[in-house]
Amino acid sequence: MATAAVGVPYTVADDYANSGLWSWLTTVDHKRIGVLYMYTALFWFGCGGLEAEIMRWQLKGPNGHVVTAEMFNQLFTMHGTTMIFLVVMPLSAAFFNFLIPLQIGARDVAFPRLNAFSYWVYLFGSLFMNTSWLVGQAPNGGWFGYAPLTALQYSPGLNIDFWMLGLQILGVSSLAAAFNFITTIINMRAPGMNLMRMPMFTWMAFIVQFLLVLAFPVITIALVFLQFDRFFGTNFYMMTAGADPLLWQHLFWIFGHPEVYILILPAFGLVSEILPTFSRKPIFGYPVMVYSGILIAFLGFGVWAHHMFAVGMGPIADSVFAVTTMLIAIPTGVKIFNWIFTMWGGNLRFTVAMKYAISLVALFTIGGISGVMHASPPADLQQTDTYFIVAHFHYVLVAGSMMGLSGGIYYYFPKITGRMLSEKIGNWQFWLTFIGVNLTFMPMHWSGLYGMPRRVYTYDAGQGWEIFNQMSTAGALIQALAAFVGLYNIIKSRKSGEIAGNDPWGAPSLEWSIPSPPPDYNFAVIPTVTSRYPLWDVKSPELTTDVPHSRVGDEHNTIAIGGKTVGSFQDSMAAGTPEGGLNPNARQASTKVSLKTAEQLGIPMPYPTIKPLFVALFMVLMFASLLLIHVNKETMGLVAVLTFATAMTFSLYLWLTSPLEPSH
Amino acid sequence: MNFLSRLRRPGTRKAGVVALTVAFAALLAACGQDHPDSIFHNRTDVNRDVDYLFKLLIGAGTGVFIFVETILIVALVKFRKRPGQPEPKHVHGNTTLEIMWTVIPALILGVIAVPTVRTIFKTQAAARADALQVEVYGHQWWWEFRYPQYTMTGANGKVDTVVTANELYLPIGKTVNFTLRSRDVIHSFWVPALSGKRDVVSNHTNYLWYTPDSTTEAVFNGACVEYCGTSHANMRFKAFTVTQADFDSWIEHQKLASVDLMPPPAPVAPAAGTPAKPGAPAVTAKPATTPAMAAAAATPAPVVQAGFVMFPREKMPVSTVPQTPYPEKLKFDDGLLANGNAAAGEKIVNTNMCIACHTIRGNPMMQAVLGPNLTHVATRTTIGAGLYPNDAQHLARWVKNAPSMKPGIIMPTFGIGEYDPVTLKGIVKTGFTDAQVSDIVAYLQTLK
DSSP states (O other), X not given: OOOOSOOOSOOOOOSSOOSSHHHHHHOOOHHHHHHHHHHHHHHHHHHHHHHHHHHHHHTTSTTOOSSOHHHHHHHHHHHHHIIIIIIIHHHHHHHHHHHHHHHHTOSSOSOHHHHHHHHHHHHHHHHHHHHHHHTTOOOOSTTTTOTTTTSTTTOOSSHHHHHHHHHHHHHHHHHHHHHHHHHHHHHOOOTTOOGGGSOHHHHHHHHHHHHHHHHHHHHHHHHHHHHHHHHHOOOTTOGGGTOOTHHHHHHHHHHHHHHHHHHHHHHHHHHHHHHHHHHTSOXXXXXXXXXXXXXXXXXXXXXXXXXXXXXXXXXXXXXHHHHHHHHHHHHHHHHHHHHXXXXXXXXXXXXXXXXXXXXXXXXXXXXXXXXXXXXXXXXXXXXXXXXXXXXXXXXXXXXXXXXXXXXXXXXXHHHHHSBOOOHHHXXXXXXXXXXXXXXXXXXXXXXXXXXXXXXXXXXXXXXXXXHHHHHHHHHHHHHHHHHHHHHHHHHHHHHHOOBOOSOTTOOOSGGGGSOSSOOTTSOSSOOBOOSSOHHHHHHOGGGTTTSTTOOTTTHHHHOBOSOGGGOSHHHHHTSOSOBTTBOHHHHHHHHHOOOOOHHHHTOOOOOOOSHHHHHHHHHHHHHHHTHHHHTTOHHHHHHHHHHHHHHHHHHHHHHHHSOSXXXX | OOGGGGOOOHHHHHHHHHHHHHHHHHHHHHHTSOOTTOTTOOOSHHHHHHHHHHHHXXXXXHHHHHXXXXXXXXXXXXXXXXXXXXXXXXXXXXHHHHHHHHHHHHXXXXXXXXXXXXXXXXXXXXXXXXXXXXXXXXXXXXXXXXXXXXXXXXXXXXXXXXXXXXXXXXXXXXXXXXXXXESSSOEEEEOTTTOOOEEEOTTOOEEEEEXXXXXXXXXXXXXXXXXXXXXXXXXXXXXXXEOHHHHHHHHHHHHSOOOOSSSTTOOOOTTTTOTTSSSOSOOOOSSOOSHHHHHHTTSOOOOOOOSOOSOOGGGSOGGGSOOOOOOTTOOOOGGGGGGOOHHHHHHHHHTSGGXXXXXXXXXXXXXXXXXXXXXXXXXXXXXXXXXXXOSHHHHHXXXXXXXXXXXXXXXXXXXXXXXOTTTOOEEOSSOBOHHHHHHHHHHHHHOO
16 A cells, blocks of 8 residues: 655755754754654663663572672662663653654744753763773662762762762753753643643653752752762761761652652653554543642652651651552552543554553553552561562563653654554564563562562572572563564664654644654644644544534634645545544655745744754763862862863853844 | 554464463462561561551552453453444543542552551550660671670670670560661661561661560571662671570570680690690580580580570571582682681781771680671671671681672781782782681681
């Protein structure tokens, strides 16, 4: 049917270089930045995965000696830090970047150059942190970095410095991006898209940005204290000076628990996009889904001390945090049920994206249930810091976040690249992942309850833990295989995947009304939105007639979805109900389209610029120079810090004094 | 060529189901094994309370799990796309249903929350006044246990507390109240079979009590469960539950000082004259385990507590005997151990760096408190914080090159020609020979 082997679906003649390395270094296009985020995060996913595989290989049997104790401690520290800060958060950021402007009908984010800056800070920060491997001093204090183990007295090497400075750098990236997205969502929604018409992903992203803005300053303060202790001899965490190590723990977890929702809510948002599309039903209980997301985020700031039940806070604090933690289960459960009832009565198509979404629903439930078990302090005292909790949070973060994000990749890859990921290879990847994840993390519940502590590089024989560890190691290998299958799929499908067309899935939201990949200006004409499901209003009106916020009668003629002036895809889009969820016409049509450029359409787009990259680079170098102080080169360190600070300020000056876009 | 037509591949799915079934079968099989460190042994009052809560949680959790997964699977099967199926009906929500799945989970959580709070207050109340007091000090990476209710006055009038390392004796049926403090970073004290863990926090004092009232004479593995640096995984310990009579006997024995072999008024040994050769003087050997000590058995022994002085090794289940292998590169001539001279060993100990860290009550040279107290080291079943069995072979290697046996520790490498894994420098001139190490081991083995 589809005309295979057709070139790019459209050509754009930009006045600036549009491909090649320079265009990527200077891009301020939210879609390209999203793509950069995605591939960088997938690269670190490979690194974090490799770290996990080495650890699993060490633990496959008792008294293993694949790596030394010190190396193992660096591995688990960097595995956690990498997966959280360099993989799940940036992969979520990839979707924020790519999708938020498309879903709200905007042409870019509010601050395109700040957006580029966020990415470059992330890239250089992640490289900086991993440079530590090259000098053999990777962070070794755990991703939670408890004081006083991180104090100079107990960790005299550069290990903790890399971690502490790296996290501060990454925090700059996250905060800049968060403010950017908040501004974008508040100010740049298309006409008619009020908050309760926003797609669920954008809603969850919106909530996450507030979590970032409120949580990251807290860890920044904790890290600045640590930095002052280590570099300038202050006493925030100095036990001999009478410091209280719980100061770090409270600060860290006030950040750390909202961080959990920073990691999971974007995946929830993606699942809330995928399930309705492949059920061909609107999301069940849209308002409740929004409110439960807000409630989860709000309660998320009131439960941090459940990470600290073992530190001896006393019965009153334990009880309070136990109850608040249990409360979070209610909105989370509501989400699970609403997802199931989104599918209930639907017309389910089991694409790979759908399978990932469903397995998030199925497996996150397990993590949620073991979460409630941890909420009960007397039981938690037996479970915490064992493999039981390792099982718990991997069900949340791998079976939850990563499954959701993987589903998101399968769902949005056609929009990002214009080509479908292979469903055949994708099925292999999905089932290998599904089996691997369960085989790795399910047995950890048992090894934990049978007494195996976490963060141990070795364990003794005869404790009854061997079989569970063997299963976990086997599962980890299967996950690695799945990752390679996925990598192969991406490489292969980018070259020769089927042409996607505007709307390969028959989806309801605005991003599917424009070509794949979208032109740099996204929407030739900013759409006017009158409903939550603008595309369904046009293509499948029977799905949405009763949805609130759709004004019956006017959606068919007044929803102007962008692009009437730029080609024929509008016609194909209106060609009726997709057969088998696909509109083959759309694909054929899109291959013929040659889109007009922003210039031809008279749309002012921001200039590409290299300046944010330089500001980011000098900022990271400025932080990195502090390391010199700890290799006994104080003067050189000070000079380097000042030099890079000056260079950063100068680049920033150039950035701020150059115009954003052509005057209009 | 519609890619959506290839979506459902029964073959792939069947393989997945088979693999999962196999995995869960293996899991079930594994559950039937022996699990010495399980949290489900119910040996104490506290753990029984926890177990009640745990059963409630796992019961409610399993119920919710089955319910959710069932309706999910039903939905997946019932509403999968079939050819020629009409578009689904638009449903945007259902207020009654949504209120239901808000209220019912809230009720379930209420059922969990009430006993949770009750158990919190019960288990965190002050321990009963007549409890056995044990002070626990966490060190990188070993445990110091002190029994402040049991003190003795030394020869110089100094009042000492009974103190031991890495091995905890608890009387059956008596509440024990632990006072937890750290000497350096944060640790966490845990004997899974006896109770939940409690962090050992720097500059804080924590408490934990329980009563080992449903146990016989037994040994339990304990561990540090808060990451505390390089050898966190090697910070283990043993908890022995013994009868009150045995406990009393053990603690009386622990009060005794060691016998100093060094000072001039040493009793005249039968085989005097060749002090560097086998047949060393005066030792208070209980069970004679080495030839050196057998030779010493004839000497007049000081008064030693008769009866229970340590948990009989033969009664220790295999799971409580460390099986950590030696480092491959660490060689020791075990043949020399039989010839170790305890008195010579004490002389080496007293004139080397050992005095900088360790205490041996009864030996006036040994009064430092940085490392474990060695007064009764020979009555312990393990060395290196539960890492190796306490026998001559392991002790010898430990003395020769401890850092290679336990990464990161501050005890230096002593063996001549050995490499210190931390400094990566060879110990050539000042190190001990294997024969000297054997003497030290002989001395340490007299410290019953």
